Amino acid sequence: MKIFKNGRFFSNHWLNKRIPRQDEITLSHRHIFILPSRFGASYVGLCILLFVMATNFQNNLMLLLCYFLVGIFLLSLFRCYQNFVGLTLRIQSASPVFVGETVTIPLLIKAESTLGQIKMSINNQTAVFVNAGNSNITTAAKMLATYRGQTQCPRIKIESFYPLGLFHCWSMIASDQPLLVYPAPVKCPIPAADVTTLKQGETQSAPTQDKEEYYQLRPHQTGEPLHHIAWKQMAMGRGTLTKQFSGYSSQNIRLIVPNELTGLALEKHLSELTFIILILSQQQQPFSLQLGDKFFDADNTEWHSKVCLKALATWKQNDGI
Amino acid sequence: MASNRQQLLLTCCLLLSCIALFDVLLIWVSGLLIISGIIRISLLRHTQKHTITQRTLNLLAVLSLVVLFWYGWQIGLMNSMLNLLVLACAFKLIKLENHKDFLQLSLSTLFIIACGFMFYQQIIAVVFYSLLVIALLFALQSHFQPNRTLPDLSTELIKQISFAIPVSLLLFIALPHLPPLWQMPGMNQAQSGLSDTLNPGDLSRVAQSAELAFSAEFQQKLPTRTQLYWRAQVMEVFNGKQWSRHPYRLRQQQQLQFSQHYNPRVFGEHYRYSVVAQPTGMNLLYALDVATPVSDDVIANPSYQLTSKFPLVSTISYEVISWYQTPLDQASSFDLVLNLQLPPNGNPRARAFAKQLAANNPTVQQKIRAVLQYYKQQSFVYSLQPDVMPDNMVDTFLFEKKKGFCAHYAASMAYLLRLMGIPARVVTGYMGGENQSGNRINVYQFDAHAWVEAWHEDKGWVRYDPTAVVSPERLLYGLEQAVAYENSFLTEQPFSLMKFKSVRWLNQLRLAFAQMDYWWNSWVVGFNQRQQLSIISAIFGSATLTNIGLFTLGALGIILFIVAVYIWKNKPKSTSPVAVKYYLHALKILKKHGYQRQYSQGPEDYYQQIKTSSPLPVFNVFKRLHNNYMHYQYAGKPSMSPKRLKAELKQLKHVLRTSQS
Amino acid sequence: MSFSALIDQSLENIDSLIIGKRHQIKLALTCLLAGGHLLIEDLPGMGKTTLSHALAEVLGLKFSRVQFTSDLLPADLLGVNIFEPQKQRFQFHQGPLFNNLVLADEINRASPKTQSALLEAMEEHQVSVDGTTHQLPSPFFVIATQNPVNQSGTYPLPESQLDRFLMKIELGYPDEASERAMLKEQINGEKPALDCIITPEKLNQAQQATANLHASDAIISYVLKLVQQSRQSADFPHPLSPRASKAILKCSKSWAYIAGRDHVIPEDVQAVLGAVAEHRLRHNQLLSQQTTPYSQLLLERVDPVSD
Structure with missing residues (x-):
């Protein structure tokens, strides 16, 4: 088991068992992890410091403040958990993208009484923030597509620091739907018809296409054969147009x-x-x-x-x- | 901008919390903080665009640190640490940029607010600090929930506070109050009240203050006014100018802290009372003679003095029994020798006068009476504004000025008695006090007093108060009456309510405040194990170990109960109509048993699915629920009663269970 | 005889003609009941014309068919003023548009000028020729067809005019069983005759009743949620307009009426959404990465059962 691999807290195997891949999930105690945040830990540190000082100076007011802060801390735990539990998430299939583009995995959040900000991220990349309310929210988790191919949908980390940032409540959800990433398109000359093999980088000019029926004009795109350019139109100042054949x-x-x-x-x-x-x-x-x-x-x-x-x-x- | 709101709030909190610590902070540190506060606010309000560069800031920080270290030695460790923290906050405030800075600054501010409690413990200060804490929490909350409206955030915060307050009170009452874990570095806070040396001029300065020194609440009867000599400390060394405690006594006191307790022999009747003493920064406690302590951290010593184990850095309360019929007849031979010691020279006229008196009066009794007689016959005046007597203080006072405060009388009398061979010492403390409702006496700083104790072979230490001879009003009515002729009472505090005792409603108001203060000091600020035990014995009858355990567990139980109530109250409530609610509930139950509805599946579709996939009894029950839902939700017809729906739901559960088994 | 029974009967009749396309026929009827115009997009030979014919006959409507070609002029559609020598004045000769049901075959073959003349008539229910306005008969329906592929030499309908059509349906290939049945019938040579089952008066009544059908708040919020979903999510390049949401509700009501119900349920909305919304969501996007229909995506994302 690899713990803390890639900044992830739990091994994938364990996660798959605990939070199986499914398209729709209603978060319950099984799926929610909650720990004091870094800020929460320093807050506890402050409380301990206050307790020691209050005891050593026999200062009851400081002690009261310390207990008050402890009370707030305790409540924060419940609020943070309560905020997350019952949240229904629906992961939808992501449209295929090309390498280098951003994969957008649409997420539907159905919140009954969730408040505060929810942060979504994949592999600690670009985080998306959503302010939940009493409604359905459509949002998306985003990730940069780096490799081509069809892979499993990565786990989406959804987290919240509601209400005071003392606790970090999170879950790692994933759907069963595959994620398709096409290779990044790289500009190159368009091969002509009837070319038996196209070797990389090889260009062949197409045979004349006069047999074909002239169909329409449209803006020229780089890579199209030059002899298709409507030079007449260009001379008339209408820009570079390409003759298109049916x-x-x-x-x-x-x-x-x-x-x-x-x-x-x-x-x-x-x-x-x-x-x-x-x-x-x-x-x-x-x-x-x-x-x-x-x-x-x-x-x-x-x-x-x-x-x-x-x-x-x-x-x-x-x-x- | 949303982020401005909380930053502005945090800045204000920090500034206010530091302004409240004005006494403690070095002037330039608070100046720096205020400047950085102004910079931050003007940045937030966009009146200023350019921040200070990091390099300038670093340079400034290094410079400040050097200066702080220079001064740090003078103001004590705690204070310099606090100054350092405020300094760091000031620099952070200028560079308040990201999330992390904000959180660090809020925690520091919280700590600074908490430190404020070390210096101010009055109700008003606590109210102020509580508001700061609430504002700080609000800032934090709006930082983490940036898109919520103000009223929304406020209700949320009120909820949290209304939860945290009872919890903190319960913890406060129930958790054991530990003794100090270790000795903390000195606070160097301004000492108020009696000092550990007696310089005759000093005491009259103390008497200019109308601050409360302590209050005592008697269990049954109150002593008479002339009995109210509150002993604080005994001065046994005279160097010609001032009286002070003997180093031996200090060592003795330290030994007593760690060894077995010293208990004076006592008999006769007694008063039992509890004292709530204001912080002084010293170990001195106040009691009537002859006092035996009840509380653990109070120590009696052979000078019949009570001291606290720890300096009074915060208000404490302790319980004492005073055996007023017991004579102070315990003294070692060393005590007597010590109390005859004189400075080698000085005050020649007093020496001559003493010699003459001793020659004329053979017995101890006569000698003392002769001295007192001298004060009475010569036209001595009791005054809060005595002249300065730098050299040969006793001579100047006795034979030239003849005008002085109680310390002058006590110091000179003890000196004269020692000159005549009678062991004598000066005792400082308070005399009198103001009767409050309910067997309580408030003693103020202006009640500070000094008197003399002389040793009699047969009776032990006997108290003599030369002031009472000169000004019986001081003894019978208090300082205000005694100095009424010269209008010097509280001249340095023209607005003290004490001065308006004659205005009836103002006086009542003052007494009400005093009452509140007492309650506050004894039940909140001075709350300790003793009160805790008294609560426990009030509940269970006695404070045995099991009862203490029960009490603590009970309080924790109540906290859990509050938590449960809170969670239950905040459960998301569905506002949907019953037909919908029960239908959704039915869907949940069916889902649990494997009949899942697809997310986008319509109700009729799902109904058809159930029709084909579930056993007939299940379908029949669901059919009724479904029809009810469809009628209500889409056809606009009334729904079944909630009672019937509940029954149907129960039926559905039952049918599902039986069909599966 | 109740209306839904009549509908059932007409469905039965049309179905015997175009086998296995019951759902599409029902949608077409729904569209006409809701008083909207219908666009049928499919390959040639799928029974577009047959369907229109059948509809016209079952509803007892006056029917005309116009084959759109690139040289079709607006006058060919609307009619012309012709000078009559006997009466010494111009007499307006009505074009094929002056019928209850007009089949505009291969609408995208005609020039934009002709297309817009038709679309204007569809919108206004009247035509203007040489300054005089002529009212079209009531009811007036247009069923237009277009060929999705082989777009060369065509003028695709402008995006702004696509949503003049209340619905767009695709007939698609029949399943094997249906096609087998069809072939058998052809061998038998029997072609069932269609009678007028629903008279124009009855249709008029039904249209009135449809408009007054109960649509609860729950249904309205479901429609709203669908529309909002299309606006909120970035997956929909062309969000639904308020006109679209009106159309969805209108068609859902008709669908519910045809089903013999007096109120709308979510399934009604789901049934018509594809036909009503898909062409509005997609417009003329032919090369899109989206393979699943947008309307289906939309439906998948909204829970019809929630408070």
């Missing part, structure tokens, strides 16, 4: 990830493919994807690109850096 092209673009690619090279390649897929699905261009032995047939639907992105994200997930 998408039912018979040609499809094949994207390939060779099986032998590993390490940094693999990561870079996956990132580039992510970018390409994003651009292609925006243009509704059909493409196919070959990931080692896995093959995804050409399509241009939104669903297809999602499947491909997910495949890229989880490809050799554990080999990644």
Whole structure:
């Protein structure tokens, strides 16, 4: 058992047993941890100091003050616990993000009589504060996505220092839903259709597309072939526009990830493919994807690109850096 | 801005708590604090934008520390520590930036407030400090709950305080009051009352104060006024200028603290009374002759004097029995030798006068009477404003000025008696006091007095009061009457209520305050084991060890009860109508038995789910609850009575249990 | 015969025509009962036109169908003033819009000009031609269809005009059993004839009754919670407008009425929410990372049973 690993108080195994992963949880004594905060500890220290001084100087008023502070401390314990117990939390599935973006795990807090601030954080990263009241609150825990792949939803730490900051009350909740992180898109040239293999960094100019039916103009995006730019429009001062051709092209673009690619090279390649897929699905261009032995047939639907992105994200997930 | 509110409040708390400690703090320390307070407030109100740089601050801090260490030796350890803390707070206040600073500063302020209790223990001071503590808690609370409104926070705080006060009182009454764990460094606080040397001029200065010295509450009868000679200390060494205690006595007293107690032989009738003494910073206690202590930390010594084991840094109360028929006839030969010692020279006229008197009066009795006669026959005057007599004090007083305060009379008489070979000493203490309601006597500083004790072979130490010979009013009516002719009573305190005794309602007001003060001093400030035991014996009849245990446990039980009541009272109350409440309750029960409703599942859906998944009896009961809920909640029809709903719920529980087994 | 029985019967009838689409048919009826216009988005050949036809016949409404193409002009829709030589004056010739139920097929193929003419008529229940205003018949419903894919050469409806449609439904592929039944029927060659079951008068009465249906505070707060959820959460790019919340309640009432209830329950709201809210939440977002429908997400996040 690794205690205090990564700043976490409890081992994951123990936590999973005590607070099983579930989408909705109503906090009870099983799930709540409560300890005096650092401030609470120094407060106790002050109380002890006051007690010693009061006894040594035989000063009853100081003693009374000391007992009063003890009373406040005691009550703080109950209030802090009471504030947390009965809180219903619903963790919702997080939308997939790209590496480097912030994962947002939506949280629904149903509070019956919870007051004061609630802090939410994952792995001690960016904390989100919510001021609870007598209602339903929609909020989110945030975390920076650093690795691609599909992982378990990390534990969300929710904590509160209500009412006087003397106690630190917290719980670590997690849902069963997976967390999907796509590789970070990296800008690269868009390959042309019918290119059998795309090697990293390789650019090939597309064959002329005059067979296709001219469809519309839209703003130029970097990476698109230069010969698609509507030079006439540009000369008229309407900005850089790209001629778009209707998408039912018979040609499809094949994207390939060779099986032998590993390490940094693999990561870079996956990132580039992510970018390409994003651009292609925006243009509704059909493409196919070959990931080692896995093959995804050409399509241009939104669903297809999602499947491909997910495949890229989880490809050799554990080999990644 | 939200964070401004609590910072402003904290700053004010800190400033006020330090202003209250004005006497203790060095002037430049309090000045520094006030300046940093002003800087902080102007920063908060945005009248000033630029903070002081860290470098300037560090430089200033080092400088201040050096100065404080320089002065620290003079003001005593405790005071310099306190000054240091306030200094640190002042610098922290300027740099009040983050969460941690705020918390540190609030704890320090709390400590400074607590220190205030060491110096001021009057009701008014406690009220002031309590307000500060409450304000501080409020600041803390709004720091941790930034988005709540003021009325919201106030009700929350009132709840907490109303919980903490009874708890603290119970703890205070029930937990044992320990004796000091160790000796604390001196406080160097301003000593009030009698000093341990008698300089004739000093006592008249003490008598200018209308502060309470102590109050005594008698159990049955009150002594007569002429019996009220409160012995505080015995002076046995005269160096020609001042009377003081003999070093041997001090050693003796220290020995008595650790060895067996000294108990004077006593008989006859007695008064039993308890005394609540104000802090003096010394060990002196007050009692009528011949006193035997009842309380543990009070020690009697062979000079018939009572002393406390610990200096009176706070108000204490103790119980005494005074055997007023017992003569003070215990003295060792050393005592007698000691009380004949004289300074080698000085006061030549007094020496000559004593020689002459001794020659004319053969017996001790006659000699003493002759001395007293001298005071009576010569036109001696009793005055609060005696002239200064720097050299040959006794000569100047007896033969030139003939005007003095009680200390002059006592000092000169004891000297004359010693010159005539009679062992004599000066006793300082208080004489008289003001009768309060309920067998109580309040003794003020202006009742300070000094008298003489002379040794008789047959009767032991006998008290002689030369002042009474000169000014019988002092003995019979008190100082105010005795000095009425020169209008010198409390001249330094023109607004003291004491001066308006003739105005009836003012006098009643004063007496009411005195009453309150007494109650406060004896039951709060001076509360100790003795009172604790008296409470226990009032409840259980006697204060045996088991009863003490029972009492403590009982009090802790009450605290637990208060906690329970508090939790119960603060339980989240659902304001929803009964139909909804019982339906939700039914859902909870069903969930416990495995029929979970999805979060977003509608009631009708869930009903269908129960219909297909649960045994028929369960469904039948739930059906009624469900229909009631649907009718009430969505069709706008009245609900079943709560009683019926309760019954249905009970039925549901029952059915679920039976269906599972 | 009670109205819900009539509805059941009409459902039965339409269902025999478009097998396995009971829920969608019910939604369409709900939409018409609530007096709103319907948008059907689906691939060609899913029975959009059949459904509209069937609805018109069952409700006994005068029906016309307009196939929208890029060269369709507003006048083709509204009608034109034609000079009559005999009477020596202009006579207004009503366009296909002057019917109780208008099927606007492939609405996104027409030019924005034509689209807006239709949408204006939908909103105002009247048309203006050459300065004269002509009242449209009552009741007046528009069922528009559009093709979700193959958007080339189309003019997608502007976002601001999407919510003129009270509901948007998708028919989707039938399940295997339904399709089998359908094929069998085709072999038999029998096509059931549809009768007018609900007369316009009855429809009018039903509309009145629907408007007066009881919606309790609990239901209103449920609708509010749903709407607020869409506004509070960052997951919804287009929060629901007050018009949307009105639409949700209106459709829930109709749904409850069709179910034969005199009050609204949360399930009614849940049943119609997808059709009423999805197109408002999504607008024309085609490439979105959201795979689960927004309306479903919304429903999942709000507890219908709470105080």
